[in-house]
Amino acid sequence: MNQKLLAGVDIGGTKTRIMASRGSLTMVDETIVTDGWRIRQMEADAVKLAGIVIDLCGGSAPDAMAVGAHGCDTDEQCRRFQALLSQQTGGKVQVVNDAELMVPAAGYVDGVGVVAGTGSIAVARTAEGRMLAAGGWGWILGDEGSAAALVREAAKAIRGVLDRGQDGDPLIGALMRELDTDDQTKLGILLNETRGAAIWGRYANAVFDAAVAGSPLAIRVIREGGAGLAALVEVLIERGANAALVVAGGGVIAEQPMLMKAFVEAMASISPSSQVVLLREPPVIGAVAIARRLVAASGGASQSNASTVEHE
Incomplete structure (x- = not known):
């Protein structure tokens, strides 16, 4: 059986960690400086990120990729970046806020994710899958506890x-x-x-x-x-x-x-x-877990709905 190539990306304020796996084998685990590739222009960033992931995967586009993105603080932003990445990879893509990687990285499906690093934010989803975010306003206005x-x-x-x-x-x-x-x-x-x-x-x-x-x-x-x-x-x-x-x-x-x-x-x-x-594990593990859910979902998640995390 041909095992799917899965990629997870954790875009933080200072570092971006990329992990890719095929079955139980981890093929890629790389950390790069976020400022080295991200210029905060979604179209250009999608092209750059997709290119980096494909290059790290030996020229192969992942069958499913999940991205936790610092700065994607609304459903609209997540869907837009998701669509752009999907155009570049041709596979299933899901984009969430980077705080949303906390829960799946810890081995759970539903909960509140809180990030306290360079910045801070708390993110959850409603039962209908709508994003709820508090914080993330930057160090001048807030970022309490960062x-x-x-x-x-x-x-x-x-x-x-x-x-x-x-x-x-x-x-x-x-x-x-x-x-x-x-x-x-x-x-x-x-x-x-x-x-x-x-x-x-x-x-x-x-x-x-x-x-x-x-x-x-x-x-x-x-x-x-x-x-x-x-x-x-x-x-x-x-x-x-x-x-x-x-x-x-x-x-x-x-x-x-x-x-x-x-x-x-x-x-x-x-x-x-x-x-x-x-959370004692790297958050990028949560991104890989979300990518795995995309592949496992019966019938596959449609791109229009993929920005909502599954709830059980």
Whole structure:
């Protein structure tokens, strides 16, 4: 029996991971820099991404491909990118928001996916398959609990204590070391000169290091970051999402137990009945799982409906 070639793609804010398999054999597992190929023009991006996937698969277009795309925050955006990719590959394609990879990557079918990495967002589907999203507004307006937002809130907290003539909190020194300065007055200037979520996100370790050192400011920032993520889930619940299962993933929350703990504690208050799971597998596995469902679906999913994730 000819086994189908399946491809999964996880497009994050900074990295894109591509995995392809045939049967139980993983043929491709590559990570590339998102900015290296994505220019935020859907037509051009579809051509580039399809070309990259086909090239990695030895010149063969996948029979089914699923893509979790950072920045595809509405059904309309997902369907448009999906149609463009389908034109390029000729196979079945499904595009979802990258947060939607959390649930299938954890081995489940239905639930709320929460990403806390370079940015943050919470996404779910209604029983009818309509996307519900909260967050994802970028580090200037929000992205609560993300790496960049934690640094932003840490800098604001530092500003507050320095204005009051208090300079003993370990968070101050930790962030200064990350920015390679010994002048407190330059914190704002240096952060302003290094704009961008990816760059600010690199300084997030200072917040967690300071919390380990007992910084009240850092502990507060992390606690509020976890609460901010839980608040996104609360918004989805208010809009009708089923939050019986909540799967959290992303570089920051997966690597920093203090943030996950803060999120779980906040969720216990907002939705005590929710099962909150930390994704320990790469989200791209969820994309491969969705591609497998496309092939397994009886009669095959039509392209017009493929942007809705199956629910059981």
